[in-house]
Amino acid sequence: MTQQWKCTDYQTYADFVPALGVDVLGLLNPQTGEKILDLGCGDGALTSKILALGADVVGLDAADELATAAEKRGLSILRLDAHGFSMPCTFDAVFSNAAMHWMHSPEKVIANVAASLKPGGRFVAEQGGFGNVAALSTAILAALDAMNLPLPEKFPWDFPTPEQQTQRLENAGLRVDVMQLFYRPTPLPKGIKGWLQTFISPFVDGASEKDRENVIHHAVRWLTPILKDASGQWMADYVRLRYRATKP
């Protein structure tokens, strides 16, 4: 059950992810000279904005293609799994946009984040929250079922409630200052097919190319009355969880 990252697909069909992530940079409020770790930095679109604001930022991402794209922007990138890293130094802040929902053991990742922060350091993140992409996921699962293809044993993403995430952060010794769950219907200017092609891989591991295409075809048909408006604009049913937690 793995996501295959193709940098060109991500930049073509999901470029709105870092674009919308700019808001959470306001909550991070990076200061000149601060040491900041960008956890799950992807192709480095937001990491480079943090750098431009004067911080001393390093990105961390285990996906080789994305890490290479980030390095091409001139960024320092650690190719490490967020579940297993430990740092030789501590940071003023750890930042993460649209990455925490990919973590299969978020508790482990949060423990690593807490260990990487200086006392007084902050963890600022945005990720999918409870109910995120519910229509999109249901359509994919229904398409798999209709085609008698196996359903994944485990849902591939972690979309916690504010209460769950608060508990996890507190268990790691962090104090939660901000925790917001909000609905963010997100226009998909390039349509729904590209989104599905980019993000469907954890559901269709091992399926043939033809089955994969058919799953997408069914899902698009079922999603049309739900996520496509009268003007022909597709919207993704995104729900975000945004938080800031401090190490005492």
Ligand code: BEZ
């Ligand atoms: C998200 O950013 O919410 C998301 C991205 C990929 C798959 C599912 C959700």
